[in-house]
Amino acid sequence: MSVDYISTRGEAPALGFSDALLAGLARDGGLYVPREWPEFSRKDIRAMRGQSYQEIAYRVISPFTESEIGSDALRTMIDEAYAGFRHPAVTPLVQSGPNSFVLELFHGPTLAFKDVAMQLIARLMDHVLAERDARATIVGATSGDTGGAAIDAFAGRDRTDIFILFPEGRVSPVQQRQMTTSQAKNVHALALKGNFDDCQDIVKSMFNHAAFRDKVQLSGVNSINWARIMAQIVYYFTSAVALGAPDRKVSFTVPTGNFGDIFAGYCAKRMGLPIAKLVVATNENDILARTLRTGRYEMRGVTATTSPSMDIQISSNFERLLFDACDRDGAAVRLAMSGLKQSGAFEIAEPALKAIRKELSAGRASERQVKETIRQVQAETGYVLDPHTAVGVFVAAKMEKPSAPMITLSTAHPAKFPEAVKLACGIDPALPAWLSDLMQREERFNILPSEQKMVEAHILSHSRAVR
Numbered sequence: 001m002s003v004d005y006i007s008t009r010g011e012a013p014a015l016g017f018s019d020a021l022l023a024g025l026a027r028d029g030g031l032y033v034p035r036e037w038p039e040f041s042r043k044d045i046r047a048m049r050g051q052s053y054q055e056i057a058y059r060v061i062s063p064f065t066e067s068e069i070g071s072d073a074l075r076t077m078i079d080e081a082y083a084g085f086r087h088p089a090v091t092p093l094v095q096s097g098p099n100s101f102v103l104e105l106f107h108g109p110t111l112a113f114k115d116v117a118m119q120l121i122a123r124l125m126d127h128v129l130a131e132r133d134a135r136a137t138i139v140g141a142t143s144g145d146t147g148g149a150a151i152d153a154f155a156g157r158d159r160t161d162i163f164i165l166f167p168e169g170r171v172s173p174v175q176q177r178q179m180t181t182s183q184a185k186n187v188h189a190l191a192l193k194g195n196f197d198d199c200q201d202i203v204k205s206m207f208n209h210a211a212f213r214d215k216v217q218l219s220g221v222n223s224i225n226w227a228r229i230m231a232q233i234v235y236y237f238t239s240a241v242a243l244g245a246p247d248r249k250v251s252f253t254v255p256t257g258n259f260g261d262i263f264a265g266y267c268a269k270r271m272g273l274p275i276a277k278l279v280v281a282t283n284e285n286d287i288l289a290r291t292l293r294t295g296r297y298e299m300r301g302v303t304a305t306t307s308p309s310m311d312i313q314i315s316s317n318f319e320r321l322l323f324d325a326c327d328r329d330g331a332a333v334r335l336a337m338s339g340l341k342q343s344g345a346f347e348i349a350e351p352a353l354k355a356i357r358k359e360l361s362a363g364r365a366s367e368r369q370v371k372e373t374i375r376q377v378q379a380e381t382g383y384v385l386d387p388h389t390a391v392g393v394f395v396a397a398k399m400e401k402p403s404a405p406m407i408t409l410s411t412a413h414p415a416k417f418p419e420a421v422k423l424a425c426g427i428d429p430a431l432p433a434w435l436s437d438l439m440q441r442e443e444r445f446n447i448l449p450s451e452q453k454m455v456e457a458h459i460l461s462h463s464r465a466v467r
């Protein structure tokens with residue numbers, strides 16, 4: 001089966017994998033999704049038992065890429081991408097209670113789950129650009145983790161220049177240093193005077209500015225890029241299989257912001273993985289939990305929390321789920337998205353809401369509850385949670401006692417957020433040895449106003465991909 005990719009807004013041309021990878025956002029402002037879901041039978045899933053992370057990654061990813069990326073090349077890229085992870089299982093499962101588990105996704109170079117996809121995407125982009133003898137300007141918006149992971153993955157790559165927009169003063173000091181201390185010439189960290197939603201809005205507007213997009217050969221690495229989601233589907237399979245799938249269902253709770261990670265779980269389910277429950281866990285920026293409750297997606301401004309990477313109002317990937325829930329009606333998605341742009345809200349029609357509620361549950365953790373969860377888990381088990389994971393652990397514990405094992409995704413290492421962790425449980429989590437001098441490294445970044453024109457001008461004068 002050869003998969004091609006269609007836009008959630010129904011007005012952009014369908015693309016093959018390589019073009020969708022380089023495009024990032026579709027030309028009609030929509031997000032690419034596979035036209036059809038590759039499916040794994042129970043037998044296929046059973047055959048994943050005992051396989052390495054890399055082998056399962058190959059099995060899960062190859063149906064999405066096979067018409068365009070050769071199997072040997074894909075295997076090599078997967079092996080190289082995960083060779084730098086500090087745990088042999090890549091994303092190990094840790095038992096945290098009689099029927100509950102934490103899936104540690106933070107063993108990559110920047111200690112966040114973003115590394116899992118970013119290390120592979122950088123290699124895939126290099127591969128496709130080399131085949132075409134082309135260059136690209138990569139842009140990304142970050143609330144903290146995507147930026148560091150993207151910079152680590154793309155630093156020093158000759159065919160790409162990378163520009164990361166982060167909200168000045170709203171990322172943790174460790175996250176900031178991971179973005180600003182790279183000395184690679186193709187890396188550009190830009191601190192914007194605004195919040196994450198402003199950064200993301202500028203990135204999306206640059207994609208919708210056709211002349212600029214073409215001139216700089218724009219590409220993106222946020223989870224608006226389908227390849228990010230694709231790579232994140234893998235750990236749903238590895239962890240479920242480790243706990244007995246497909247012969248036993250499992251549930252997942254996912255600390256959520258831009259909705260990419262939980263959408264990857266939804267994709268895994270569509271591909272045949274038996275998932276009992278998929279739970280969205282939000283911090284006080286609870287737009288998604290409210291949406292599921294009320295059927296109205298309504299922005300209310302962002303509150304700064306101790307889980308800053310989830311301080312988001314516009315959860316880009318929700319559009320992908322909405323598209324499926326609206327029976328893949330691009331016009332319905334266009335209407336919702338124009339409502340969001342014009343009035344900061346849209347209503348979800350009853351049948352679509354019903355479909356979404358069938359797929360997802362949701363819960364919210366307040367700042368007090370996050371702090372108490374970190375304290376309690378450390379006191380009772382010695383395990384130190386980062387604040388994002390604590391949001392998930394709290395919400396998972398509030399779900400009615402599931403018969404299926406509950407896996408909470410642990411999206412970052414606690415040492416990325418030492419102040420919040422110390423305040424909660426008195427422990428100062430240390431950075432691993434390879435990052436121990438991070439806070440002494442020299443910083444290099446530009447501060448810009450939150451204005452598309454200024455950001456575009458900066459990119460035009462610094463990217464080597466300008467035509």
Ligand SMILES: Cc1ncc(COP(=O)(O)O)c(C=O)c1O
Binds near residue numbers: 144259310
């Ligand atoms: C540590 C951490 N946890 C959770 C999230 C939320 O993930 P997503 O944006 O895919 O919903 C992010 C940011 O994306 C993050 O950096």
Ligand SMILES: N[C@@H](CCOP(=O)(O)O)C(=O)O
Binds near residue numbers: 141146223309310
């Ligand atoms: N929490 C993210 C926000 C961007 O998310 P992405 O998954 O779309 O890249 C971050 O850490 O930057």
